[in-house]
Amino acid sequence: MKAIQNWINKLPLELLFWIGSIIGVLLIDPYSAHHFSLCPLDQLGFDWCPGCGLGRSMSLMAHGDFRASWEMHPLASLAYLVILSRIWKLINNLKTTHNYG
Numbered sequence: 001m002k003a004i005q006n007w008i009n010k011l012p013l014e015l016l017f018w019i020g021s022i023i024g025v026l027l028i029d030p031y032s033a034h035h036f037s038l039c040p041l042d043q044l045g046f047d048w049c050p051g052c053g054l055g056r057s058m059s060l061m062a063h064g065d066f067r068a069s070w071e072m073h074p075l076a077s078l079a080y081l082v083i084l085s086r087i088w089k090l091i092n093n094l095k096t097t098h099n100y101g
Contacts, residue, residue: 015090018083028059030068054079 041049057073058080060066069076 012090012094015087015094018087018090022083022087025055025058026062028055030056030059030063030065030072 037043037052039049039052042052053073054076057069057076060069060072061076061080
């Protein structure tokens with residue numbers, strides 16, 4: 001049991017989360033009329049949220065539709081930059097210190 005717990009503690013959970021988020025964004029169909037949303041404001045029925053549309057905008061950018069991406073949410077390129085830089089930093093931490101964070 002202790003060996004399993006040690007193995008789980010060594011997993012770079014944040015790195016797995018960010019890589020999973022990029023994969024999730026790439027799998028979104030940005031052209032569908034209905035989409036799944038984790039936004040709490042959307043779930044409560046509010047029409048406006050500063051982050052809504054960011055995932056679809058990132059997906060549009062990944063599909064090469066830059067104009068539609070900009071119109072949906074202008075911060076998609078910044079979000080990619082932040083996520084990819086964090087992934088890069090976590091990978092470098094794994095390579096140099098054998099632990100992350």
